[in-house]
Amino acid sequence: MKDNRFLTMGIESSCDETAISIVADGREILSNVISSQINIFINYGGVVPEIASRNHLENINWVMDEALKKAGVTLDDIDLIGVTYGPGLEGALLMGVAHAKAVAFSKDIPLVGVHHIMGHISANYLEHKELEPPFMALVTSGGHTEICDIRSYTDCEIIGTTRDDAIGEAFDKVARVLALGYPGGPKVDRLAREGNPDAINFKRVYLEKGTFDFSFSGIKTQVLNYVNTEKQAGREIVKADVAASFTQAVMDVLRDKTRDAVKMRHAKKLVLAGGVAANSKLREMLGSLASEMGFELFIPSNILCTDNGAMIASYAYYKYMSDGPDALDLETKTTQDMKKERRK
Ligand code: KG4
Ligand code: ZN
Numbered sequence: 001m002k003d004n005r006f007l008t009m010g011i012e013s014s015c016d017e018t019a020i021s022i023v024a025d026g027r028e029i030l031s032n033v034i035s036s037q038i039n040i041f042i043n044y045g046g047v048v049p050e051i052a053s054r055n056h057l058e059n060i061n062w063v064m065d066e067a068l069k070k071a072g073v074t075l076d077d078i079d080l081i082g083v084t085y086g087p088g089l090e091g092a093l094l095m096g097v098a099h100a101k102a103v104a105f106s107k108d109i110p111l112v113g114v115h116h117i118m119g120h121i122s123a124n125y126l127e128h129k130e131l132e133p134p135f136m137a138l139v140t141s142g143g144h145t146e147i148c149d150i151r152s153y154t155d156c157e158i159i160g161t162t163r164d165d166a167i168g169e170a171f172d173k174v175a176r177v178l179a180l181g182y183p184g185g186p187k188v189d190r191l192a193r194e195g196n197p198d199a200i201n202f203k204r205v206y207l208e209k210g211t212f213d214f215s216f217s218g219i220k221t222q223v224l225n226y227v228n229t230e231k232q233a234g235r236e237i238v239k240a241d242v243a244a245s246f247t248q249a250v251m252d253v254l255r256d257k258t259r260d261a262v263k264m265r266h267a268k269k270l271v272l273a274g275g276v277a278a279n280s281k282l283r284e285m286l287g288s289l290a291s292e293m294g295f296e297l298f299i300p301s302n303i304l305c306t307d308n309g310a311m312i313a314s315y316a317y318y319k320y321m322s323d324g325p326d327a328l329d330l331e332t333k334t335t336q337d338m339k340k341e342r343r344k
Helices: 048-073 090-107 115-128 169-179 185-190 217-232 239-265 280-293 309-323
Strands: 007-012 017-024 028-036 080-086 111-117 136-140 143-151 155-161 269-272 296-298
Touching: 007 048, 007 090, 007 309, 017 048, 017 309, 028 048, 028 169, 028 309, 048 280, 080 090, 080 115, 080 309, 111 309, 115 136, 115 143, 115 269, 115 309, 136 185, 136 239, 143 239, 143 269, 155 217, 169 185, 169 217, 169 239, 185 239, 185 280, 217 239, 239 280, 239 309, 269 280
Parallel strands: 007 080, 080 111, 136 269, 269 296
Antiparallel strands: 007 017, 017 028, 136 143, 143 155
């Protein structure tokens, strides 16, 4: 029987997850299928773009079938298709977009291209049914560190952004320096809990006064220099202390800039988004900041923090309601293409 609600199929393939989800009315997840390539890339120590694209191509049909089956619907029930068109790996994005276009064309379903980061932020709508804009968002992912003022579902002003390495990238690189393996973020997170955050005084990088931009490439180099110096001096490296001290240095910068941004915009709500939102120290730190400043804090559960199709479906729903469908000549955009674009 046809579900009376508005059903969106969300497709995500910007990196190493082939993910498709069916979401009702932009808020309720009916299915959320994620095929991760992590086990393949463990052997390479990171994502290999060509292999990721090939795997998306191999997986995307069964992932879609599974998502429809789990939701108890068929393509005839789908009212809208949302797909990540960027930023991300070019070849990987292409697989999702080509699939979305083919299905949209053959079944005559409207199509909406979704900015990956707007998807991450929208994960919060799925988790917190009462959440509505306006709010501030702290985006912490593999490719982005941003503070955004979300004025409406489709209006996002970027107040601060990444100048070099994003926070997730810094976590992954520190994991590599400490030979913890891939994926690095969760490993540094776990190890940091056993270490002393005051053991090593890594410099906190705030950039020029008043800016909300972030720079995390320096701290990665500091960690590398520290490890090399200690090795050369024949001293034992306590990896847990390095992980904890690095994490603390990064958290201090995130906390101070978030506090200033919330103050400046008199924000009543703060939303956390992106893969690094799974970090336990980050969650704790923002919890304390929320109590101190009196804002309401929204964080998605771990499964909705990392890449998934549900967050793409949620944003696609609101974008479609506001701006209508995109044309079928929708093109992919890489990180470089999208840097200076106003976010929609
Ligand atoms: O948002 P995401 O899935 O991908 C992008 O859109 O970029 O984020 C992936 C990033 C990776 O850098 C990963 O190491 C990091 O999120 N990450 C974490 C944790 N879980 C994932 N970083 C720190 N602590 C974690 N628990
Ligand atoms: Zn992501």
